Amino acid sequence: MPEAELARRIRRRTLSMIRKAHSSHIGGAFSMAEVLATLYSGILRIDPVRPHWPERDRLILSKGHACAALYVVLAERGFFPREWLDEFYQDGGRLAGHAAHHGVPGVEASTGALGHGLSIACGMALAATRDERPYRVFAVLSDGECDEGSTWEAAMFAAHHRLDRLVAIVDYNKIQSLGRVEEVLNLEPFANKWRSFGWTVREEDGHDTDRLKETLSQIPFERDRPSCLIAHTIKGRGVSFMEDRLLWHYRSPDDGEFEQAVQELERN
Amino acid sequence: MRTAFFNALMELAELNPDIFLVVGDLGFGVVEPFARRFPQRFVNTGVAEQNMSGIAAGLALSGKTVFTYSIANFPTLRCLEQIRNDICYHSANVKIVAVGGGFSYGSLGMSHHATEDLAIMRVLPEMMVVAPGDPMEAARATAAVAAHPSPCYLRLGRAGEPIIHQGPIEFSLGKAITVRDGDDVTLISTGAMLPVAIDVAEELPWQTRVLSMHTLKPLDEDAIVRAARETGGIFTLEEHSVIGGLGGAVAEILAESGELSIPFKRLGLPPVFSSHVGTQDYLRMRYGLAAADITRTIRTTMERRRLQSVPARNGA
Numbered sequence: 038m039p040e041a042e043l044a045r046r047i048r049r050r051t052l053s054m055i056r057k058a059h060s061s062h063i064g065g066a067f068s069m070a071e072v073l074a075t076l077y078s079g080i081l082r083i084d085p086v087r088p089h090w091p092e093r094d095r096l097i098l099s100k101g102h103a104c105a106a107l108y109v110v111l112a113e114r115g116f117f118p119r120e121w122l123d124e125f126y127q128d129g130g131r132l133a134g135h136a137a138h139h140g141v142p143g144v145e146a147s148t149g150a151l152g153h154g155l156s157i158a159c160g161m162a163l164a165a166t167r168d169e170r171p172y173r174v175f176a177v178l179s180d181g182e183c184d185e186g187s188t189w190e191a192a193m194f195a196a197h198h199r200l201d202r203l204v205a206i207v208d209y210n211k212i213q214s215l216g217r218v219e220e221v222l223n224l225e226p227f228a229n230k231w232r233s234f235g236w237t238v239r240e241e242d243g244h245d246t247d248r249l250k251e252t253l254s255q256i257p258f259e260r261d262r263p264s265c266l267i268a269h270t271i272k273g274r275g276v277s278f279m280e281d282r283l284l285w286h287y288r289s290p291d292d293g294e295f296e297q298a299v300q301e302l303e304r305n
Numbered sequence: 306m307r308t309a310f311f312n313a314l315m316e317l318a319e320l321n322p323d324i325f326l327v328v329g330d331l332g333f334g335v336v337e338p339f340a341r342r343f344p345q346r347f348v349n350t351g352v353a354e355q356n357m358s359g360i361a362a363g364l365a366l367s368g369k370t371v372f373t374y375s376i377a378n379f380p381t382l383r384c385l386e387q388i389r390n391d392i393c394y395h396s397a398n399v400k401i402v403a404v405g406g407g408f409s410y411g412s413l414g415m416s417h418h419a420t421e422d423l424a425i426m427r428v429l430p431e432m433m434v435v436a437p438g439d440p441m442e443a444a445r446a447t448a449a450v451a452a453h454p455s456p457c458y459l460r461l462g463r464a465g466e467p468i469i470h471q472g473p474i475e476f477s478l479g480k481a482i483t484v485r486d487g488d489d490v491t492l493i494s495t496g497a498m499l500p501v502a503i504d505v506a507e508e509l510p511w512q513t514r515v516l517s518m519h520t521l522k523p524l525d526e527d528a529i530v531r532a533a534r535e536t537g538g539i540f541t542l543e544e545h546s547v548i549g550g551l552g553g554a555v556a557e558i559l560a561e562s563g564e565l566s567i568p569f570k571r572l573g574l575p576p577v578f579s580s581h582v583g584t585q586d587y588l589r590m591r592y593g594l595a596a597a598d599i600t601r602t603i604r605t606t607m608e609r610r611r612l613q614s615v616p617a618r619n620g621a
Contacts, residue, residue, distance in 0.1 A: 138395070146366065150390050156356045157391055158365020167345050168367075187387075190356035197351075 040246035043074035043113060049274045049302050050109040050122060056295050060134055061112055064272040064285035066106035068210035068243070069177060072268050075249040076175060076206075077110045085115040088142035094172050095145045095161050099154020100179035101210060107144070116143035116304025152228040154178065155205060159191050162203035162263075167238030173256060175204045176249030184222050189234065192263075196235025201257035204264045205236070208243065210272035212283050218240035243268025278299050306461040307404050308499070309334050309440035313447035314372065318343055325364055326453065329492075332404075336374070354379050357388035358399075365397035370451060375598055377405040377417040381426060381458065392432040392456050400450045402459045406436060406496050407544025408579075408588040409463040411440075415578050419460070424549025425460040427522045433591040434479065436460040438499030438517040439469040445476035446519060453478060462497035463585075469499050469517075479520045481528040487512030490607060491532035494542040495551040501589075502542050504596035509603060511537075521551060524534045526558050533564035537609050540570050544594065547573040568610045572599055 038046075047070040049104055077083075081094045098107050101124045105125060112119045117131075121141075124130025131140055135149030146157050158176035165172050182188055195203050209227065211218050228238045237258035241248045249268070258264040272286070273279030276298040290298055313495040315338060318324040321385055326339050340347040350357040361371040373380050380403050381388065381428045392399045403419060405587055410417035427434050435450060435457060437443040443461055450457040481493070482504065489511030494502035495518045506513040514536055516528055533557060534540055539559070552571025574592050581591050589595050593602065 056341070058548020059621040146362075147390065147394055150386055152355075153359055153387060153391055156387070157363040157366070159356070160360035160365075161367050162363075163348065163360065164364050164367030164369060187353075190350075190353035191359065194350060194353070194356055194360070198348075 038078065040071065040078045040250065040272065043078055043110065044070040044246065044305060046113060047074060047106050048219045051105045051297065051300070052290070052298050052302065054105050054109070054122055054125040056290050057123070057136070059289045060126050061287045061289065062102045062105070063289070064207065064212070064279060064282070065100060065103040067178060067274050067276070067279065068270040068272045069100075069103060069208040069268070070106055070275065071244045071249060072177065072206055072208060073110045073245050074108055075246050075253060077114050080250070080253045081175070082172070082250060083114070085143065088116060092170065092172050095158070095174045097146050097148065097154040097158045097174070097176045098136045099148055099151070099176050099182060101136035101148030102234070103179075104134070107136060108132050108141075110142040110294075114143070114237045117141065151179065151182035152187040155191035156190050159195050159200060162195070162200040163198060166198070167201060167203045172203045173204060175206060178205055178207045179213070180207060180211065180218050180224060183224055184213075185214065192231065192234045192236065195263040199207045199261040200263050201261050204256055204266065206266045206268055208270055209267050210270040212272045212281070212286065213235055214286060231265040231267070236264060237262045238265045238267060239300060240267045240269060244269035244274055276305060306437060306440050306443040306466055307335060307444040307464040310447050310459075310461055312401065313444040315339060315342065317448060317451050319347065321370060321451070323368060323370045325369045325371045327357055327361050327364070327371055327373045329354045329373070329379055331375045331379070354384040355387050356447040358384040359391050361399045362387070362391035362395060362397045365392070365399050370398050370400075371398070372400045372402055374402045374404075374536060376403060377410055377419045378403075381422050385425065388456075389429055393429050396431050396455050400457045400459055400536040402461065404461045404463060406460040406462050408499070410590045411583055411585040414582075415580065418579055420544070420574050421459060421546050421549070422429060423521055423545050424553065427446070427549065427554065431456050433457040433520070434460070434522040435478065435520050436443050436496035437495060437519045438496060439466055441468055441470045442476060442482070442517065442519050443473060444484045445474065447523065449476065449478045452518075460496060464543070466497055467500050469503060469556060477520070479523045479525055481516040481525040483514065484517050485513060485515040487514040488536050489513060490540070490603065491516060491536045492540050492542060493518050493529070493532070493551065493555060495519065496544060498542040498544055498594070501594065501596050501599065505599045505603065508596065508600040518551060521554060524554050524558060529555055529558045530562050530564055531537065533559060533567060536569040538603070538604050538610070540572055540606075542599065543573045544589070545573050546576045547571040548576050568606050570602070570606050572602060
């Protein structure tokens with residue numbers, strides 16, 4: 038399946054899940070659809086039949102609030118049945134509203150509190166390095182969680198220990214919980230922050246699957262350094278009235294919005 | 306206890322190639338032998354306890370047995386959410402080691418007084434809580450938590466505490482050690498209060514049972530209920546707030562056991578910040594935790610109850 042088609046499926050199914058759940062965070066799930074689609078279409082060395090295969094690449098979704106999209110891509114790749122997606126947020130269901138690993142094959146770590154994922158990923162990458170194993174560890178971060186000091190503790194650590202098996206991908210959709218990143222707590226010069234912490238940084242259009250694929254095929258970007266991909270994205274990407282709007286960090290679509298979103302996603 | 310811990314850890318690491326030591330830039334003069342002997346299994350994360358704990362979780366999820374190490378409240382309270390979410394929720398095989406329990410670093414001031422750590426670690430699901438009473442227990446506890454494949458908090462005192470146990474001990478997690486037996490009254494001690502408990506037992510005019518409750522969670526309920534049935538009073542001793550630590554835990558057991566007919570008192574620190582300046586011994590004295598104060602409190606409590614119980618018995 039082409040990455041763009043997988044991304045479309047991620048959005049389409051995520052829309053239904055969030056609609057049914059009356060839950061939030063559709064904007065941040067849509068902004069990383071192409072990133073996840075690209076990772077799970079040949080970049081990650083994984084085997085859905087053996088979710089605990091020791092040599093697998095690990096992916097930590099540090100922005101755990103956007104987990105609906107992760108659950109969809111895992112189901113699409115066959116880690117668990119698609120029917121499980123209907124249980125997202127539901128009483129007695131398997132899939133919680135923030136990424137949870139208990140009983141969910143393919144979810145490496147439970148997240149939801151921001152600023153945790155990169156440290157866990159560092160520990161995994163350190164284990165790979167010290168054990169001289171080839172697997173890589175990917176952490177998908179939100180821009181908002183780069184406000185957390187712990188993110189930068191981990192960033193410093195990764196470079197100091199030359200963890201070139203570690204990849205941080207920041208879904209830089211430029212909107213955080215209460216407003217635009219530049220208004221809440223400006224991250225710029227963002228790429229230079231990562232560079233000055235010792236990472237090799239690439240910046241790409243986070244919705245261009247060809248560019249993402251090419252860039253992510255070049256990991257590590259530089260030997261002995263951790264790799265950072267800043268994916269410039271649009272919050273709510275794919276549905277016109279959700280794009281670049283803070284409201285869709287919170288809102289769940291009503292009937293009319295749902296129908297319109299479905300139509301737009303089918304057209305794309 | 307610090308020395309006993311590191312000696313035990315070195316021995317364990319020789320046998321178990323998965324043991325990692327992750328420190329938050331503390332342990333001058335004590336971590337170096339491990340770092341030299343096992344450079345591939347030693348990590349200094351710098352002064353970054355949140356990252357230290359997250360990295361420990363990541364290492365543990367990759368198959369390692371990880372000891373994090375720092376002093377006072379730094380490896381616990383500073384990174385509490387990483388402990389809760391990353392370590393406990395994942396049942397990660399991480400042992401959190403704090404040196405400086407209670408007032409061990411008394412003179413360093415409030416920031417270095419670890420006086421609520423037991424309560425806070427105890428409430429976390431999955432977390433085992435261990436506070437050995439002397440260096441011998443510390444060594445055994447180190448080996449025991451290393452063999453227990455889930456999160457543990459190991460609260461140590463400082464360096465140079467006296468060895469209390471004469472000869473080998475039977476140590477198993479969750480089982481109190483009866484240091485002295487007796488039927489009149491029971492002292493239950495956790496952590497570095499054990500020598501004080503022994504001094505108190507010497508002073509009291511009764512046959513005093515002394516339990517070293519080195520494991521606070523899971524708690525040895527049997528030993529507590531037996532003490533309630535077999536002896537005439539229970540007193541808990543801890544260098545920790547009376548809220549939520551050993552005293553609170555024992556009170557919970559007693560309240561639900563139906564064995565409340567005997568005197569019971571929690572001897573620990575009031576839930577206040579200490580602004581007094583002084584050594585561990587001085588601060589213990591200020592808060593009534595010196596052996597003489599404890600002895601007096603126990604005698605008063607026991608004698609008051611004896612007086613109260615006389616008319617009750619006559620009335621019946």
